[in-house]
Amino acid sequence: MDGEGLYYSGRVLWVVKSGDRLYGKVLEDYPYYVEVDGDSSFCTCPRGGNCEHVRAVEIAYERGFYFDCPGEEPFGEGCAYSMLNSVPELRWKVLLRELEHALETDESGSDAAKLFYEAFKLLEKDPEGRKLKRIEVLLDEYSALFPDYAVTERLKSEFQRLRIRSVG
Template structure:
């Protein structure tokens, strides 16, 4: 998949622009991290190509389209992006659902998937937007299919049932 396809399919999860570099995360076969040096234009990617790849191209497209956060530090750019998302719960929910979908395809233990499912439910509880419930139900069904014997699966199902009940009561 090329950079444009990765960008338009939603593969870019976050981009941070600092005074000296642009950082980003792109979901493909794996979650890859990208760094583009603004003074030289050189790039680094954690994919096997190491840079000058479709992941770098996807981050560049996101940057050109204004899909980035500005931060003043090059240390832990992901923390900056997540901090900015926290200020916009709807954006944070989109991110957590995107990550949940991705983790359900790659997470063999169910741990990261469960984390993003709980995060999504917490954000949904804050937003009180029942339109996301069918999406979360679909993702819970997939989690249940993948990890049917986990006690955690039953806990997630119980938490989701409680969330649905809370949202229904809030609408009454």
């Protein structure tokens, strides 16, 4: 898929601008991290830069899909998440996309389990019915993939607890 395809299929998870640099995360078969500094670029994909992921991040930036971040840090990820945490609806969308991606690609289930815990934290603050339903469906998928993991049982009972609380 080229940069436009990646951008328009919603695979650019976030972009931050810090000084003259752009940082971004793009979900393809794996998550890739991008840094653009003027004419030079770096990407964690096998090509290492000047790739479709860099292009996708540039297109997102041109379309205004980015956060302005103070300070500099490697790959801008910490800043991206602190900005996202200040916009709960956007944070939720990004988390769902990461979780869906993890369910498709994460053979160990470890990333997906971590993302479920993050989703539970957000649901604890805002146990909206629609969001609970969405996580319930994804958790069913997880259970089907990893039926005999102890972590599956723990995730399910944690989710039950949240759901009971939101009803009562």
